[in-house]
Amino acid sequence: MSVAININHALKAYGKNVIISDLNLNIKDGEFFTLLGPSGCGKTTLLRMIAGFNTIEGGDFYFNDKKINDLDPSKRNIGMVFQNYAIFPHLSVRENVEFGLKNRAFDKKNIGPMADKFLKLIQIYDLKDRMPEQLSGGQQQRVALARALVIMPDVLLMDEPLSNLDAKLRLEMRQAIRNIQREVGITTVYVTHDQEEAMAISDRIAVMKSGEIQQIGRPQDIYHRPANEFVANFIGRTNMVLADCNKNEVSFLGHKIKIKNLDYNGKVRVSIRPEEFIITDDKNAIKAVIKDTIFLGLNTHFFMELPNKQIVEIIKESMINSNNESDKEIYLTINIDKVNVFTEDGTKNLVIANEK
Numbered sequence: 220m221s222v223a224i225n226i227n228h229a230l231k232a233y234g235k236n237v238i239i240s241d242l243n244l245n246i247k248d249g250e251f252f253t254l255l256g257p258s259g260c261g262k263t264t265l266l267r268m269i270a271g272f273n274t275i276e277g278g279d280f281y282f283n284d285k286k287i288n289d290l291d292p293s294k295r296n297i298g299m300v301f302q303n304y305a306i307f308p309h310l311s312v313r314e315n316v317e318f319g320l321k322n323r324a325f326d327k328k329n330i331g332p333m334a335d336k337f338l339k340l341i342q343i344y345d346l347k348d349r350m351p352e353q354l355s356g357g358q359q360q361r362v363a364l365a366r367a368l369v370i371m372p373d374v375l376l377m378d379e380p381l382s383n384l385d386a387k388l389r390l391e392m393r394q395a396i397r398n399i400q401r402e403v404g405i406t407t408v409y410v411t412h413d414q415e416e417a418m419a420i421s422d423r424i425a426v427m428k429s430g431e432i433q434q435i436g437r438p439q440d441i442y443h444r445p446a447n448e449f450v451a452n453f454i455g456r457t458n459m460v461l462a463d464c465n466k467n468e469v470s471f472l473g474h475k476i477k478i479k480n481l482d483y484n485g486k487v488r489v490s491i492r493p494e495e496f497i498i499t500d501d502k503n504a505i506k507a508v509i510k511d512t513i514f515l516g517l518n519t520h521f522f523m524e525l526p527n528k529q530i531v532e533i534i535k536e537s538m539i540n541s542n543n544e545s546d547k548e549i550y551l552t553i554n555i556d557k558v559n560v561f562t563e564d565g566t567k568n569l570v571i572a573n574e575k
Contacts, residue, residue, distance in 0.1 A: 221373055222248060223245070224408070226244040230276045231273065232276050238261050242265065250406060253424045254410045256427035260427040266376055282374065295374070297374045298372035298374070302382055304363045306359055306366065308351050310350075311348055316334045317330050320333060346362075373406065379411055400420075426454065433449055434446035434450050446568055448566070456532060461486070467480075473526070479555075487561060488561045492557065495558065497552045498551060506549075506550055508524045509522075510530060510545060
């Protein structure tokens with residue numbers, strides 16, 4: 220079985236150094252939930268509080284209706300996958316996977332079949348007799364995942380499990396982890412600082428900063444409607460342009476655009492993601508000058524100077540015969556349906572406020 224995780228007013232401090240001050244979080248039964256944020260934001264600290272590896276200075280932690288604050292980690296029925304794999308070098312793949320079952324005094328006649336089931340599920344059955352030193356990094360991480368799942372935990376906790384793998388292996392393993400989690404249906408809490416990884420695998424994401432949750436939502440909601448400027452900058456790329464707002468009309472660079480669900484007067488910051496700029500032949504649009512280009516295969520990234528000397532990034536599908544020389548003048552319009560508008564201090568998305 221799996222469980223829901225409910226955290227109320229969590230507090231974590233080391234002496235006078237407060238890491239998490241007052242955090243509330245509800246994770247659904249069977250959900251793939253990711254804690255995302257920069258280094259030092261408290262995401263691993265929170266994960267270790269759930270696991271029982273860190274003390275809890277305040278607040279209440281529940282698995283369903285069971286309070287776990289003072290419950291020994293071995294009694295929480297969790298599976299844990301670490302960044303450094305943490306598999307036993309002196310045991311074979313099969314012995315590593317069987318270890319948790321033997322440690323829990325599982326019925327001996329069922330240990331082999333259970334191990335086989337998860338060796339096949341994680342697609343490492345053919346490697347069962349190898350030693351860890353004979354495995355690649357991705358294969359070792361699969362062993363760690365099989366060992367964590369074979370004990371049938373209520374919760375699977377994963378702390379930056381892919382950060383030691385190369386780029387291609389990370390892509391393969393994140394899809395494997397997502398597929399396996401869906402098949403097993405276990406509540407999973409995943410920690411990462413990689414935004415793309417979080418969006419690819421998560422049902423919901425909590426974006427953290429300085430021990431506080433900035434926004435919780437589905438990947439598409441957080442990307443298209445970030446709650447504040449920090450989230451907009453952390454999830455993907457964005458260009459911030461200073462502007463004046465009069466009701467639903469935003470004015471900048473001598474141009475005016477009308478934004479749905481906006482009703483505000485004053486200085487604002489307009490968030491325009493690189494793919495939301497549109498190159499046009501309309502010479503009445505925003506003039507820009509190409510300063511640099513980066514070709515990345517499918518897409519080309521343009522760095523353009525606006526009339527106010529601000530450099531913005533624009534992403535477009537690469538063309539075979541494109542003419543992208545520096546100092547070329549072009550004209551831009553904006554996909555206004557996807558634009559976000561923040562207060563001048565960047566703490567509040569004014570579009571979200573009026574959509575609700």
